[in-house]
Amino acid sequence: MSNEIPVKQVDPSSGASDNKKNTGTTDLYASRKKIYVREVRGFFQRIRNVSLTALMGMYFLFVWISVDGQPLIYFNLPDREFHLFGITFFPQDLILLSGSLIICAFGLFFITTLFGRVWCGYTCPQTVWTFIFMWVEERIEGSRTKRMRLDKAPSSRSKIAKKSAKHAAWLLIALATGLTFVGYFYPIYDLIADLFTLNANGWAYFWVGFFTVATYLNAGWMREQVCLYMCPYARFQSVMFDPNTMVVSYDPNRGEPRGSRKKGVDPAELGLGDCIDCGQCVQVCPTGIDIRDGLQYECIGCALCIDACDEVMDKMNYPRGLIRYTTENELEGKPSKLIRPRTVGYGLALALMVLAMGYTIATRVPATLDAERDRGALFKFNGQGRIENTYTLRIGNMTEVPQTFTISVSGLESIQILTDKVITVDSSEYRTLPTVVDVDPEVISSASNTIEFTMTSETDPSLVLETESRFVGPNR
Known part of the structure; x- marks a missing residue:
């Protein structure tokens, strides 16, 4: 028996007409065949329930939380502010x-190289919402078998009621999703009030409706089609895989040849492997594949087939792990390596970028100061015989509270500011301040001199801004 991961050879002409069989052609498009996913419980499903609850909780709750009167997460596009x-x-x-974004990309590459498509299986929004919709469908229409019988049954009051309840629940979830998403761009309290009092602008209604419909269609109707045909990750993930990548795999060395048998019978006596060919792994797969056919790009790594197979193995008193997270090397009897050049490279790059990003944010000054000298005039003498230069100070306050700044200037002896020395800048505000500076001509030794403007916040004394400029005087 081969130790390699088996690959199923699919005849492209299967199911086609006789003419297509003869020519070896097939349709470029086939209608979606509905997948009826059987509910399963197990270790990996519990992990997904935790991740699903955490992610959905953050998504739906963060939009309602405020810090010092400012939403916890708020993308204020009109004012170009991101909180x-x-x-x-x-x-x-x-x-x-x-x-x-670069850190997120490298993080995805790093995790994929190690553990395959765990992002798709446990945290991808398409997966999260699809599993929610499937859970609702299971609660309303019943188990996999009941749903299949219901779809085949003729129209009746019971069928219409169940279908209507399911789609109504889907639409409510989709509406809540759309409202929440728009709430990150339009304060949620104002959004809810304006929508229901018809005071919101047309774009608000459009985007709420758009994301409601998109969620309803993607999670309710398209489901695996999004993963198979719309998501680019499904196509380029293979370049990040190697024989040491952990993926969901069926162990053919242990499972083949497959076949049914009674509980308690030693499969070796029948010349069979541990796989009883029950099909449970196929029935629980949300993309409708058979993991026993080998590694397939359609597999999202959700591990539902592992839970289903482990459940069957427990009933048959066989060891678990016929389907498991493993590597190609392990299936071939070779040692697997967690640390290898690719993972080291991705890991180091990711660590350096995270450190650089953390340092940048930690040392980021939440205010800006820029001084621009008036280019319309070089200098002038005032009534006191001192030399004047005129500047425009531009101050930006990126903190969450108003800041009152005191302005000073240095760099030349006896230099002073003649205009306002105190300015208050509101949160997220940019202000300009015309400023006149003069100096005793006796201390000027050259036509151009470096000076420095300093602004110290009275609100937060640790906030100090500095910027350099040039003071122009007569050439000596």
Whole structure:
């Protein structure tokens, strides 16, 4: 028996007409065949329930939480402000957003190299909402067998009631999803009030409706079609796999040849493997594949087939693990390596980027100061015989509270500010302040001199801003 992961050879002309069989062609599009997923309980399903509860809890609760009167997460697109966990980011912080996306990408590569598509199986939004919709369907229409009989049954009052209840529940979940998503861009309390009093603008209604319909269709009707045909990750994931990657696999060395038998019979006496060919692993698969056919791109790594097979093995008094998370090397009897060049490379790159991002955020000054000298005039002498230069100070407050700044200037002896030295800047506000500076001409030794403006917050003394500029005087 071969030690390699078996691959099923599929005849592309199977199920086609006689003419297609002769020509070896097949339709480019086939109608979706509905998949009836059987409910299963087990270790990996419990893990998914925890991750699902945590992710859905964060998604639906964070939008309602405020910190110092500011939403915990709020993307204020009109004012170009992004509030995340008490920190306000602005368009000039785009580098941080880019860094975050790069970190997420490398994190996905790193995890995929180690453990395959665990992202798809446990945390992907499509998976999370699909499993919620399947749970609702199971509660209303019954088990897999009952759902199949219900769909084949003629229309009746009971069937219409169950179908209507299911779709109504799906639509309510989809509506809550749409409202919550828009609530991250439009304060949720205002959004709910404005929607139901018809005071919201048309875009608010459009986006709530759009995400409601998208959730209803993706999780209720399309389901595995999104994973198989719309998600690019399903296609390029293979470049991150190697023989040491942990994937959900069937062990043919132990399971083949498969066949039914009575409980308590030694399969070796019948010349059979441990697989009793019950089909439970296929019935619980949300993408409708048979994991026994080998590694397939359709597999999302949800491990429902592992739970189903372990349940059968327990009933037959066979050891668990006929289907399990394993590596190609392990199935071939070779040692598996967790630490290898690819994982080390991804891990180091990820660690360095996380450290760099953390340092950038930790040292980020939540305010900005820029000084621009008036280019319309070089300098002038005032009534006291001192040399004046005019500047425009631009101050930005990226904190969550108003800041009152005291302004000072240094760099030349006897230099002073003639205009306002105190300014209050509201939260998320940018202000400009015309400023006039003068100096005794006796202390100027060159036509251009470096000076420094300093702004110290009276609200938060630890917040100190500094910027350099040039003071222009007569050439000596």
